[in-house]
Amino acid sequence: MGSSASKAALGATTNEPTEPEQKHLADLIQYINGTNMSVVHLADVLSEKTGSSSWVVVFKALVTVHHLMVYGNERFIQHLASRSSLFTLHNFLDKSVVEGYAMSAFIRRYSKYLNEKSLAYRLMESDITKIKRGADGVMRTMxxxxxxxxxxxxxxxxxALLNFNANADELTNGIIHAAFMLLFKDSLRLFVAYNEGILNLLDKYFDMxxxxxxxxxDIYIKFLDRMTKLAQFLKVAEQAGIDPNDIPYLSQAPYSLLEALKQHLASLENKHDILPPYGSDVRWRHPSEMEMTSEMNWQLSNCTCISTIWDPVSVSSISYMKSLQGFYLQSSDHALGVPWFLKVLRGLIKLQASDSEQTDL
Known part of the structure; x- marks a missing residue:
């Protein structure tokens, strides 16, 4: 590793309780983005810094690593993912200063997230937060x-990201604030990939x-639970001063969808005593159009919409009432054996496919 890069790594991880200086981070990004520049020694230096007893040095080293994962050449996270172990900070505790107790807890959680981020790269052979998105993206075509x-x-x-679990009043210094900002950026990108995967899964569900x-x-139920936690995380982000226009608005997914998924599984398991099968003549209560549109409205306010759990699209402000009118089904369609919401889902995909673009996060 060049002397300038070594100097930048040391400069980014000083014992000053401020976030790593941008000039040092920029130098490190320039270094790892250089052709054939080895990242092994840089990773070693930063890893060694996490062995410090000072919460300041350790936290700044983790923030620097995360910054390079997000903004640096893929070779950096690829190398980290190849290591047999990354950060072993589950017992870290700095007792030397009062602030060390609180910050040590966040260091333990933050290091676990970075470990999981690296492990996910190893398992998928790509960074989930950087995979191609949209109708022909990775998650939609699996x-x-x-x-x-x-x-x-x-x-x-x-x-692991949501378990960072910081309140706005706990972001008391530049280091933890810098960590939170990187987590926020990852959370939006992870959500898009997660969301698109769930869309694809639901579209295949009735053929499984x-x-x-x-x-x-089980995956879908866990998804709903994580969306509740994500909403809480985003609320902290707004309280922490992030522009509300950069924060997605999430509303609850239709309860009728979950019930229909359960019903279909029950029909496969021949548990007809729970709910009648789709092919029966029973007429279900059909949600009103207002219920559908009010529950199906997840969007990014910066003119990039995440329309429900369904489809990330880049559009100007849209009216879901108008969009859904062409796909709203009468209750008689239930007798056809095809769930109404699946028709709505496929209709929305068809309607919005021409406008679907990768979100710029």
């Missing part, structure tokens, strides 16, 4: 087996066998 293997990996990384349906339903 087959069922790939989805069932990949979505749990995303869920684990997402859990019993075992795959059971796995898919």
């Amino acid at each position: 087959n069922t087996k790939e989805l069932l293997n990949t979505l749990p990996v995303i869920q684990i990384q997402f859990d 066998g019993k075992k795959q349906c059971r796995e898919s339903l």
